[in-house]
Amino acid sequence: MLQLVIGNKNYSSWSLRPWLALRHFGIEFSELRIPLYTETSAQLLKEYSPAGKVPVLLDGDLDSEIVVWDSLAILEYVGERFPELPWLPSEPVARAVARSVSAEMHSSFGALRSTMPMNLRSHKPMATIPPDVQRDIDRVTEIWRDCREQFGAGGDCLFGEFTIADAMYAPVVSRFRTYGVSLDPICQSYADAVWQLPAMQLWIEAAIAEIETISMYE
Numbered sequence: 001m002l003q004l005v006i007g008n009k010n011y012s013s014w015s016l017r018p019w020l021a022l023r024h025f026g027i028e029f030s031e032l033r034i035p036l037y038t039e040t041s042a043q044l045l046k047e048y049s050p051a052g053k054v055p056v057l058l059d060g061d062l063d064s065e066i067v068v069w070d071s072l073a074i075l076e077y078v079g080e081r082f083p084e085l086p087w088l089p090s091e092p093v094a095r096a097v098a099r100s101v102s103a104e105m106h107s108s109f110g111a112l113r114s115t116m117p118m119n120l121r122s123h124k125p126m127a128t129i130p131p132d133v134q135r136d137i138d139r140v141t142e143i144w145r146d147c148r149e150q151f152g153a154g155g156d157c158l159f160g161e162f163t164i165a166d167a168m169y170a171p172v173v174s175r176f177r178t179y180g181v182s183l184d185p186i187c188q189s190y191a192d193a194v195w196q197l198p199a200m201q202l203w204i205e206a207a208i209a210e211i212e213t214i215s216m217y218e
């Protein structure tokens with residue numbers, strides 16, 4: 001049995017990524033939510049994750065438990081654990097690009113992430129976008145346009161059908177809504193498609209129902 005340890009659904013963008021992919025592909029897992037930045041969070045996180053961060057995936061029983069921490073490692077792990085599912089595009093060129101854009105999301109866009117933290121409950125359009133954040137937005141939207149134009153014919157996602165690349169960018173879709181980032185028609189229709197995914201809607205509903213507030217993300 002798989003257990004996914006996550007943070008607050010309203011704020012924890014890294015937790016959303018593997019949760020969304022697991023839910024989208026109908027994989028059974030239990031969920032343990034640890035609200036972040038409380039007095040006990042750090043100690044609780046350390047019980048599950050060597051890095052002291054969420055998400056963490058636990059697989060197996062206590063005697064032979066596999067612990068996978070870090071969102072992208074979890075997505076790769078479940079891809080190997082359930083190889084019958086289309087986590088990545090089947091065509092090699094598209095697959096290489098899907099891996100590249102997923103890794104780029106994982107390692108980049110620091111200005112966007114720190115200036116526009118995920119906060120699903122909030123709506124606060126930014127009157128002025130700082131230049132470094134605008135550069136990140138431009139690169140993300142370039143990726144979305146390129147993928148949709150080159151590989152998106154089979155559906156509404158970056159590579160047509162949903163893949164882990166869409167899971168990686170799902171929190172950015174939410175940030176663009178919260179902070180009122182205006183998008184060209186291709187990017188807007190991609191963002192709407194991700195927003196409307198049934199698994200995404202389940203996460204959003206649960207995020208809105210949460211009661212904790214993390215002031216630095218408000």
Ligand SMILES: N[C@@H](CCC(=O)N[C@@H](CS)C(=O)NCC(=O)O)C(=O)O
Pocket residue numbers: 007011012013014015036037042052053054055069070071072106
């Ligand atoms: N690179 C990691 C980042 C994980 C991360 O920063 N998680 C945040 C929540 S979204 C966290 O656990 N923060 C709690 C802390 O740093 O104390 C991943 O991809 O999983």
